Amino acid sequence: MSTIRIPPVLRENTDGRRTVDVTGATVSAALDDLFAQHPALRDRVTTDGKLSEFINVYVNDRDVRYRDGLDTTVGADDTIILLPAMAGGSR
Numbered sequence: 792m793s794t795i796r797i798p799p800v801l802r803e804n805t806d807g808r809r810t811v812d813v814t815g816a817t818v819s820a821a822l823d824d825l826f827a828q829h830p831a832l833r834d835r836v837t838t839d840g841k842l843s844e845f846i847n848v849y850v851n852d853r854d855v856r857y858r859d860g861l862d863t864t865v866g867a868d869d870t871i872i873l874l875p876a877m878a879g880g881s882r
Contacts, residue, residue, distance in 0.1 A: 793821050795871045804832040813871075818848060819861040821871055836873065847874040 792812045815821035826833040836846045848855045849872040855863045
C-alpha cells in the first residue's frame with residue numbers, strides 16, 4: 792500500500808489527514824483510490840477528468856513528468872506527493 796502526502800491547502804478535503812494510504816500499481820490507480828476515499832478532493836485537483844496542470848506529482852521526491860507520468864509505477868513502500876503550484880502575492 793502506497794502513501795499519498797496531502798499538502799495543507801488540500802487537507803480540508805481529507806478530514807485534515809496529512810497522509811492517505813492507497814492501493815494501485817501506478818500513480819493513476821493510486822489517485823483513483825484516493826478520490827474514492829475522499830471524493831471532494833477530485834474537484835480540487837482535476838479539471839475535466841484530468842489532473843490539473845497546476846498540480847505537481849512526485850514519487851519518492853522524483854517528478855513523474857520526467858518518468859512515466861501518471862503511468863509511473865508505485866510500490867508498497869513508495870510515497871506519492873501532491874504539490875499544488877503556488878503563485879500570486881503583491882508588489
